[in-house]
Amino acid sequence: MTQEAVTLTIDGKEVTVPKGTLIIRAAEQLGIEIPRFCDHPLLEPAGACRQCYVEVEGQAKLFTSCTATVAPGMAVRTQNSSEVVHEAQVANLEFLLLNHPLDCPICDRGGECPLQDQALAFGPGESRYVEAKRTFEKPIPLSPLVGLDRERCVLCARCTRFCDQISGDRFIELFARGAGERVSIAAGEDFLSPFSGNTIQICPVGALTATPYRFVARPFDLSSVDTVCPHCSAGCNVKLDVRRGKVVRHLARDNLDVNDAWLCDKGRFAFRFPDDERRVTIPLLRDRGLEPTSFGEVMDAIGDWSRGKRVAFLTGGRLADEDAYALSKVARTAFVTNDLDHRREFAGGEAERLAAVAVTDRALSVTYRDVERAKAIVVAGLDAEQEVPILHLRLRKAARRGARIFVLNPRRTRLWDVAEHVLCRPGQEAHVLEQIVDGEGGDSGVGRAADALREAGEAGVVLAGMRLAEHPLAADVALRAARRTGARFSLVPRRAGDKGALAAGVHPRLLPGGRRVDDPGERAEVEAVWGELKNVVPGRNAKQILEAAANREIDVLFLVGVDPLRDFPDARLARHALENVPYKVVQSLELGSLEPFADAFLPAAAFPERDAHFTTWEGRAQRIRPVRGPAGLSRPDWEIFAGLARAMGGSLGFESLEDLQEESVGLLSPRAFSGGASAWVGAGAPQWIDELTLFTYPLLVDEGRLSEGASELKAALEEKPFLEIHPVDADKRSIADGGEVRVRTQAGQAVVPVRVTPDIAEGSVFVPFNQPGLAANTLLSGRFTAGATVEAVAAAEAAADPERLTVGGGP
Amino acid sequence: MSRGEQRPQDFLGGLAAAARGMGVVIKQVFRPDVTERYPQQIDEPPPRSHIGRHLLNRYENGLEKCIGCELCAYACPADAIWVEGADNDPENPVSPGERHAKDYQINYLRCIMCGLCVEACPTRALTMTHAYEMAFTSREDAIFTKEQLLEPPLPLGTAPGTQEG
Numbered sequence: 013m014t015q016e017a018v019t020l021t022i023d024g025k026e027v028t029v030p031k032g033t034l035i036i037r038a039a040e041q042l043g044i045e046i047p048r049f050c051d052h053p054l055l056e057p058a059g060a061c062r063q064c065y066v067e068v069e070g071q072a073k074l075f076t077s078c079t080a081t082v083a084p085g086m087a088v089r090t091q092n093s094s095e096v097v098h099e100a101q102v103a104n105l106e107f108l109l110l111n112h113p114l115d116c117p118i119c120d121r122g123g124e125c126p127l128q129d130q131a132l133a134f135g136p137g138e139s140r141y142v143e144a145k146r147t148f149e150k151p152i153p154l155s156p157l158v159g160l161d162r163e164r165c166v167l168c169a170r171c172t173r174f175c176d177q178i179s180g181d182r183f184i185e186l187f188a189r190g191a192g193e194r195v196s197i198a199a200g201e202d203f204l205s206p207f208s209g210n211t212i213q214i215c216p217v218g219a220l221t222a223t224p225y226r227f228v229a230r231p232f233d234l235s236s237v238d239t240v241c242p243h244c245s246a247g248c249n250v251k252l253d254v255r256r257g258k259v260v261r262h263l264a265r266d267n268l269d270v271n272d273a274w275l276c277d278k279g280r281f282a283f284r285f286p287d288d289e290r291r292v293t294i295p296l297l298r299d300r301g302l303e304p305t306s307f308g309e310v311m312d313a314i315g316d317w318s319r320g321k322r323v324a325f326l327t328g329g330r331l332a333d334e335d336a337y338a339l340s341k342v343a344r345t346a347f348v349t350n351d352l353d354h355r356r357e358f359a360g361g362e363a364e365r366l367a368a369v370a371v372t373d374r375a376l377s378v379t380y381r382d383v384e385r386a387k388a389i390v391v392a393g394l395d396a397e398q399e400v401p402i403l404h405l406r407l408r409k410a411a412r413r414g415a416r417i418f419v420l421n422p423r424r425t426r427l428w429d430v431a432e433h434v435l436c437r438p439g440q441e442a443h444v445l446e447q448i449v450d451g452e453g454g455d456s457g458v459g460r461a462a463d464a465l466r467e468a469g470e471a472g473v474v475l476a477g478m479r480l481a482e483h484p485l486a487a488d489v490a491l492r493a494a495r496r497t498g499a500r501f502s503l504v505p506r507r508a509g510d511k512g513a514l515a516a517g518v519h520p521r522l523l524p525g526g527r528r529v530d531d532p533g534e535r536a537e538v539e540a541v542w543g544e545l546k547n548v549v550p551g552r553n554a555k556q557i558l559e560a561a562a563n564r565e566i567d568v569l570f571l572v573g574v575d576p577l578r579d580f581p582d583a584r585l586a587r588h589a590l591e592n593v594p595y596k597v598v599q600s601l602e603l604g605s606l607e608p609f610a611d612a613f614l615p616a617a618a619f620p621e622r623d624a625h626f627t628t629w630e631g632r633a634q635r636i637r638p639v640r641g642p643a644g645l646s647r648p649d650w651e652i653f654a655g656l657a658r659a660m661g662g663s664l665g666f667e668s669l670e671d672l673q674e675e676s677v678g679l680l681s682p683r684a685f686s687g688g689a690s691a692w693v694g695a696g697a698p699q700w701i702d703e704l705t706l707f708t709y710p711l712l713v714d715e716g717r718l719s720e721g722a723s724e725l726k727a728a729l730e731e732k733p734f735l736e737i738h739p740v741d742a743d744k745r746s747i748a749d750g751g752e753v754r755v756r757t758q759a760g761q762a763v764v765p766v767r768v769t770p771d772i773a774e775g776s777v778f779v780p781f782n783q784p785g786l787a788a789n790t791l792l793s794g795r796f797t798a799g800a801t802v803e804a805v806a807a808a809e810a811a812a813d814p815e816r817l818t819v820g821g822g823p
Numbered sequence: 824m825s826r827g828e829q830r831p832q833d834f835l836g837g838l839a840a841a842a843r844g845m846g847v848v849i850k851q852v853f854r855p856d857v858t859e860r861y862p863q864q865i866d867e868p869p870p871r872s873h874i875g876r877h878l879l880n881r882y883e884n885g886l887e888k889c890i891g892c893e894l895c896a897y898a899c900p901a902d903a904i905w906v907e908g909a910d911n912d913p914e915n916p917v918s919p920g921e922r923h924a925k926d927y928q929i930n931y932l933r934c935i936m937c938g939l940c941v942e943a944c945p946t947r948a949l950t951m952t953h954a955y956e957m958a959f960t961s962r963e964d965a966i967f968t969k970e971q972l973l974e975p976p977l978p979l980g981t982a983p984g985t986q987e988g
Contacts, residue, residue: 118920118922123897228908230893230896230897232897
């Protein structure tokens with residue numbers, strides 16, 4: 013389908029653009045700059061600021077070029093060729109500046125302000141206005157993150173349109189009319205959208221400012237680097253600003269293939285962790301206590317302890333692709349072990365292997381663009397807003413373009429207004445997805461999802477979140493549903509390094525490129541680069557590693573950017589494991605709760621200090637760049653692994669990042685998925701023996717390590733612990749909304765405030781994974797779901813209970 | 824004419840030239856002295872001169888004029904000025920308005936006394952003084968803190984390094 017083309021002239025220059033193009037966009041194509049404030053290419057036209065006047069021949073009045081579309085033969089004259097337009101623009105700027113305070117010296121936008129720039133370029137230079145300017149109370153905190161200065165506002169409505177059209181969190185709106193018109197928020201409300209920071213960035217004046225950046229720096233103070241956000245697998249392109257070596261701001265960069273122009277508030281405001289005071293930047297070795305030492309000494313000590321011993325590696329999801337590759341190689345060559353894992357959920361199966369293979373089959377890969385253009389989307393086991401926020405915005409964009417979206421999740425997500433939700437009890441996902449595969453379900457949400465996917469064909473997308481990884485079959489059934497309907501499929505991991513670690517083979521069964529360690533043919537491809545692998549038996553996964561450690565079957569445990577006590581869904585097992593391993597090596601930014609356990613500490617460089625890549629959930633590798641050198645003695649993780657290989661008497665075979673990339677490119681480059689469908693027997697309807705199923709996942713803003721120091725972000729978006737329960741289940745137990753309940757599982761118990769809500773599947777209860785005062789992993793036994801009982805706690809008992817909001821040890 | 828032979832008129836002409844030369848010397852001896860006997864005797868520069876150290880001014884009510892806007896730092900061609908802005912506590916403001924300078928430093932090893940910072944200042948908070956005595960014995964001493972810059976300069980001749988011995 014070719015779009016109709018329209019030819020017109022602007023300032024006498026001819027240009028041909030698709031029908032429906034706005035005049036201002038056509039002018040951009042010719043390189044003609046028309047001043048504008050309210051116009052934003054990703055928002056609907058508003059025509060609010062009246063700055064972009066142009067003259068159209070044959071028309072009596074001036075047009076606003078941001079709202080007028082082109083017509084064939086139109087002759088447009090801008091300020092460059094029309095004195096009338098020039099005068100109108102000068103007059104309009106004078107008008108916009110009537111009530112604008114001249115406080116540029118103290119305004120955070122000063123120096124990078126579109127109003128400043130355009131007043132200089134197109135403005136009158138002097139104002140004839142002599143009366144007193146309109147004043148408002150200021151600054152008004154819309155939330156702990158966003159401050160509003162109404163005096164500076166030019167009422168362009170960019171912020172309110174963003175909230176309306178992009179994020180769907182309609183907290184702010186233009187109130188009143190005429191001279192009293194202003195941006196406002198309902199009384200007593202806070203601007204608690206996880207995308208609120210974007211309104212600050214698109215504000216064309218300094219009316220919305222970021223509290224964490226308030227009065228912190230001026231544009232000329234900053235050294236900047238274009239890099240990628242490390243917080244989740246969305247891979248948003250960010251600009252990182254540093255003042256005197258200290259990170260002071262993250263801004264979104266425009267990339268229409270990834271994040272459009274947006275960034276979530278965690279990506280924008282959780283930037284202080286590299287400068288956190290708890291960070292350790294010197295190697296430590298346990299003597300009497302943990303003593304500072306040199307890298308050489310600590311490497312030698314680790315080498316002495318590890319030679320010929322049983323070694324295992326656990327990592328978090330924050331390793332860059334190069335680090336993951338170096339780890340995969342050092343573990344298998346120097347330490348001769350397959351006991352390494354980056355996961356916390358244990359899916360295995362075809363879907364995960366497919367995710368590890370950089371697929372060349374277009375039908376089996378999904379990009380943001382595919383999501384945007386899809387006609388039908390099934391999102392299973394994923395709360396996109398909380399887990400991969402920018403994907404959430406893409407899903408909303410798809411919905412605006414007419415896609416039908418179905419969410420299969422135990423909890424209603426913030427796609428509630430644009431998607432149909434199928435709430436299912438955790439563990440039931442596989443069964444529900446099976447109905448989609450078989451085309452059952454009739455006139456239910458499931459049936460409609462199946463029909464929509466079938467109708468969409470190639471324009472269908474199935475996104476499987478990590479919640480599906482809990483069930484041994486669910487992700488594979490989702491994959492089968494996609495194949496059956498011709499839809500595209502993707503497994504969406506949560507953390508920035510997950511996809512890279514999987515592809516690099518930080519996995520007990522998989523070598524780089526998804527090659528199976530016990531398949532001689534696939535292994536040979538890796539051995540051609542790495543040399544012969546002595547250990548060809550698939551290793552233990554993270555849970556098995558901890559169990560083995562607790563049984564004293566592991567001598568040396570490497571904890572790379574992970575704290576099992578906090579991250580692993582079984583706090584007691586993690587503690588047993590740490591207590592029973594003779595030698596523990598921690599490689600991270602800081603020690604945290606591992607301080608009593610660490611025998612050696614290797615300081616790693618933080619992401620603003622190094623060059624590497626992160627792979628997004630789509631499989632797109634994007635480069636992160638350093639804006640400063642490594643703090644203290646810290647080193648990039650891959651260098652530490654190379655040093656460990658030398659300490660073990662070997663070598664990884666690369667001395668520079670370039671060598672590493674050159675070596676790994678062959679093993680990680682795209683290849684077709686071979687190895688047919690996995691053996692699959694129907695999942696069947698699950699039978700529950702437990703009264704209720706407790707499930708948990710981390711919310712966007714929690715006590716995670718990378719949110720350290722982001723006090724304003726936490727004040728705005730971090731929730732206190734809570735438990736969600738369906739009204740039917742609550743009624744049975746006489747639980748009232750707002751009270752407190754005691755939740756018991758096999759592993760432990762806790763007293764938490766309760767929310768009774770129909771937005772959760774019957775038979776299930778939800779607690780967030782890691783909120784202040786409640787570490788949900790003390791309720792879990794190795795999985796992110798658990799059988800649970802819930803009972804109301806009388807107010808008096810709750811007040812007297814010393815264990816209130818804490819978690820007991822016993823069942 | 825061989826060497827050593829001098830005619831009488833040459834001799835007289837020589838005397839006259841010497842006398843003229845001595846005349847210049849004697850005249851200079853009785854002219855007023857332009858050498859300043861610094862530091863034993865210190866002459867005050869003209870009252871409106873701005874040849875020396877900066878001063879951060881205050882309003883009459885004691886509030887600082889500086890709002891921490893950093894325009895001086897932006898104007899500075901030698902990158903000698905460091906400013907950090909911060910919020911004013913409404914109960915206990917440091918300066919009028921929302922913003923004040925939490926930190927303000929000028930490095931006099933870098934400063935070239937060009938005065939562009941003074942021109943850039945939107946509140947006339949920053950001016951220069953006549954205190955040209957800036958001798959330092961360490962790099963730290965050469966960096967003036969906000970507290971030092973808020974203080975009027977010491978009278979000439981009392982600054983460290985101006986005393987003999």
